[in-house]
Amino acid sequence: MKLKAQPINCSLKRSSGDDSSTDAMIATISDAFRRFDVTIAPTLRISDYDVLPGVTSDEGEGDAWPSLRNQILSADILIFGTPIWLGQASSIAKRVLERMDAFLDETDDQGRMPSYSKVAVTAIVGNEDGAHATSAQLFQALNDVGWTIPAVGACYWVGEAMGSVDFRDLPQPPDKVAKTAEMLAANATHLAGLLKQDPYPG
Secondary structure, three states, rough: OOOEEEEOOOOOOOOOOOHHHHHHHHHHHOOOOHHOOEOOOEEHHHHHHHOOOOOOOOOOOOOOHHHHHHHHHHOOOOEEEEEEEEOOOOOOHHHHHHHOOOOHHHHHHHOOOOOOOOOOEEEEEEEEHHHHHHHHHHHHHHHHHOOOOOOOOEEEOOOOOOOOOOOOHHOOHHHHHHHHHHHHHHHHHHHHHHHHHOOOOO
């Protein structure tokens, strides 16, 4: 059964030709998923799009979210990438979660949100404390709007507080990060395969 993962990057920076540290963490996780024969869709850098504020799936003229929403929901696995800013997920990550709030009112006749039977994992980087708090915040919000979180659902790297070395500057991911990415991919692939074959009954 072929599975697809959709990465999103909630960096505050728009694309400039250079990968961000969040891109580097997403790449580490994506490489692990490929070893389990999961297809990886191109990363959606949310800051490159005009995602309007709101809590519906379409906030009107100029809103880029409807197209992004369709791409996210066409996958079996969401790789939710965010940097840590001020000890928490980026404001763009929060914007994405706010727009997913619409799922609560978009249930099918069995009461299932469009994200039901789909798996979400997180990719987190930063140069300050906050990885556990950020993953906890994301996990709760993603679960609230229907996503399923696997065991070992977060892969993160946090550098020295106020340090100058970013994750993207490392010659290769630290062993612990690589092992965590492998476990994350294994568990998420297993869970997504089970849910695709036997979705939640509602």
